[in-house]
Amino acid sequence: MTTQHPTSTEHASTGAADPRDVDARDVDARDPGPASATTSTASRTAPPARTARPGSAIRSAEVLVTSPDRNFVTLRITTEDGVVGLGDATLNGRELSVVSYLRDHVVPLLVGRDAHRIEDTWQFLYRSAYWRRGPVTMAAIAAVDVALWDIKARYARMPLYQLLGGASRNGIMAYGHASGRDLPELFDSIRRHQDLGFRSIRVQTSVPGIDAVYGVAAQPSSGGRYDYEPAQRAPLPAEEDWDTRAYLRHIPAVFEAVRNEFGPELPLLHDGHHRMTPIQAARLGKDLEPYDLFWLEDCTPAENQEALRLVRQHTTTPLAIGEVFNTVWDYQTVIREQLIDYVRSAVTHTGGISALRRILDFAAQYQIKSGIHGPTDISPVGMAAALHLDLAIHNFGIQEYMQHGARTDEVFRQSFTFTDGFLHPGEQNGLGVVYDDEVADRFEYQPAYLPFNRLKDGTVHDW
């Protein structure tokens, strides 16, 4: 593992109760202390946001990299009081860019700031960089934002969702990823997911004539995990192939078969993964209408928001988009013109809880709901942040949930539960996640890439 401790390396973990997981137990956060007390900021030319409570000044911010089942980047912020917050900064296949952004450009700005000033810190990081938006910047800001929310909730001695307004529901409906190379494998995968408790299921399948395709998992017979993990540890990205006409011919028949086998009730989802033109997406949406999808995701490349106008004119299949979006600006047209039904952003890639909440509040004005991104490349810290937000917002739709591997769960000790298809973030203070350095340090960063697509004639295509 490459665990990077740029500002603080002082502690050793026991593997049991993490000494850094200091709750506000021993801290009287309500006592402001002497207003004149100083922090470590005295010599700065641009003083960090002043703290009314010296103990809540940020003492250290550490960028942690580990690779238990895959690479994860985590930001750990510690206040002078010893209260600890975690934020996820994982950007699949480009992890070290966010490490550098945080370590080289953000951490030096954080030390000494008041951890309670979440909005001020968000605006400062967003605006003072001058170079706004983009996945690297917004993942870095997200990590800071989530870590500060975690800290604030620990000071408040509450699970984070309480600070976001409290629970709006009892549990969070989750969908899992079923896939198969043919119908028997696919049916088997759907049943396995039902056995795990999932009540809503994403369906991806191989397409005749295409050798390797997004979303189709290693099968149990191959010894691999029975869900889909696209990033591969290798020095170069894997090449997959693509043929849109073959895909459009095949998929409706798959959904017809699934409906016939599993009946009309089961919510079914499908991910087009940015590979269609607007007119192709419109046709697929129309062809899938008889099978009553919960949503069709990323049917066109998301950069062109206006493409969704054409798709929308032709089909009533609900549309979800946004896992590669970074800010509210990416949603401006699709939300205002009601071209989508679900917002797919991750807390991790969209500037954190503060920013995603703003997007979801905007969406709520148009009856558009959440469908927060939750693949395995969102760390348990990013997932926990999503779950607290899911529980609190009114316009919740569904939460994606791909279970992490056992080693990942050892690094990130979590408090969430998954029961009868519903997730819950749990009742521990803050996010409810503890990072175990001793376990994390066993797993060094390994270069990994997402695959890419080529058409039959060799042209690079959206993956």
Ligand code: KDG
């Ligand atoms: O890193 C890429 C994955 O997050 C993405 O391929 C997963 O499309 C995805 C999904 O819907 O979960």
Ligand code: MG
């Ligand atoms: Mg997707």
